[in-house]
Amino acid sequence: MSDVPLQGLRVLLGVTGGIAAYKSADLVRRLRDAGADVRVVMTENATRFVGALTFQALSGHPVRTSLWDESAEAAMGHIELARWADLVLIAPASADVLAQLAAGRAEDLLGTLVLASKAPLAVAPAMNQQMWAHAAVQANLETLRQRGVRILGPASGSQACGDVGDGRLLEPAEIIEMLAAERGPRPFAGVRVLVSAGPTYEDIDPVRYIGNRSSGRMGFAVAAAAIEAGARVLLVAGPVDLPTPAGAARIDVRSARQMRDAIIGAAPEHDIFISAAAVGDYRPQSISPSKLKKSGQPLALELIQNPDILAEVSGLVGRPFLVGFAAETDDLEHQARDKLERKGLDMIAANRVSTTLGFERDENALLLLWAGGREELGQADKRSLARTLVDRIARRYAAGLAAP
Ligand code: CTP
16 A cells, blocks of 8 residues: 555544544544545534544644634635535534434534535544344444445444444554545446354354364455455355454354355355355254263263355355365365365465464465465465455456456
C-alpha cells in the first residue's frame, strides 16, 4: 500500500459523544498522514469528551460544533461543507447518532450535513456491548446498511466500562486501511463469494468432542478481503471466537455435516467458493447420549468418514469457481497439486504447518497452485496475505470468465 493511500481525499469527520472520541484525535493525524484533507464536526456531546481545540490543531482547520455559529457559517457555510466532502466518516458513531441517521433527522449540524451531502457515508460504531447487541441498534444499522452506508467494525474486546464484547471503536490504523482498500481496485464488484472458515467439532458425548487447531483467522481475513474487493460474502463458520467481518452474512455451524448442509445449500447462489475451513475428516459413529465413564480398560472410538464438502461442490452442475486450502506437514507442493486435481479445483492455497506457521498463528505463508501455474506468497500477517490471495483469485476467476 502506498504511503499516501488517501491522497487528496476530502474527509468530513463527524465525532460523536463517547469515550472512544479520544481515538479520533489519532484518526485525524493518520488521515492526514495518509494524504487526506480533514474537516472535523463535533456533536455537542463529543465536546464533553475531547476539546475542539485538539481537533483544530490536528486537522489544521477550525472545528464546527453548531449550526448556529455565524462566523463559521460566514467562512464556509454548512451546505458548502457538505458539498466539499468526498467522504463523510463518523467515528466514533454513538448509538444515538445511528438512530438519528436511520431516521434521517437534521436536528444538529452533523445530521444536517449528512442529509445535505452526496458523498458516501461510513460509520465506525463504538458503544457498550449490551447497547450494541440491542435490537433497536441492530435495526438502525440494518437500515443504514441497506441504504449503502459502510459500517466499519466495531471491534471486540475489553471496554472502557469494564465489559468485554463487541462495540469497541476500530483502531484508527484499521479504519485507514479499510478506507484505502475501498479506493483501490474492486475486482469482485457484483461477485458473490462463499467462504468457509474455522474448525469443525464432532461430538463424542455431551461434554467431549473431536476438533482441530484451526482458529478461523485465515478464512475470516479472506472474507474481509473479499468484501474490500467489492464482493457480497457469505461466511460459513465453524466454532470460532471471532467477530463477523463488517458487511458479511454469517452462518454458524459445529459439525462437518452441518457445514456440508450450509455450503451445499448456498453454493448454487455463489460465483466463487473459498474453502478455508479445516473440516474434520472423521466423526464418531455414534454420539453417546450420556457422558462416557472410565472403566479401567482402553477405550476404542469407532470413527467413520465425513463427507468431503469441496469434492461434493466440485461435482455440482454449474459449480462455483473453487479455491481449496491444504495444510500439510510434508511434501507440500506434491500433496497440494494432488488435491487440486483430485477434487477438481480451480486453485489451491497450500501452507506448511509447523510450530511457527499456520494454525493458531497471526502469520502465514502460502503456495498457490493452479493448472499450469504456481506462485509463492511469502510470510506475512494473515490480513495482508488474504488481500493478496483475493487479488490472485480475482485474476484467475476473471481469466476463466474471459476464456471461451
Ligand atoms: N475439505 C472439505 N471437506 C472435508 C475435508 C476437507 O471440504 N471433509 C476441504 C478443506 O476445506 C480444504 C481442502 O478440502 O479446502 C483440503 O483439506 P485437507 O483436510 O487438507 O484435505 P483432505 O481432503 O482431508 O486430505 P487429507 O486428509 O488426505 O490430507
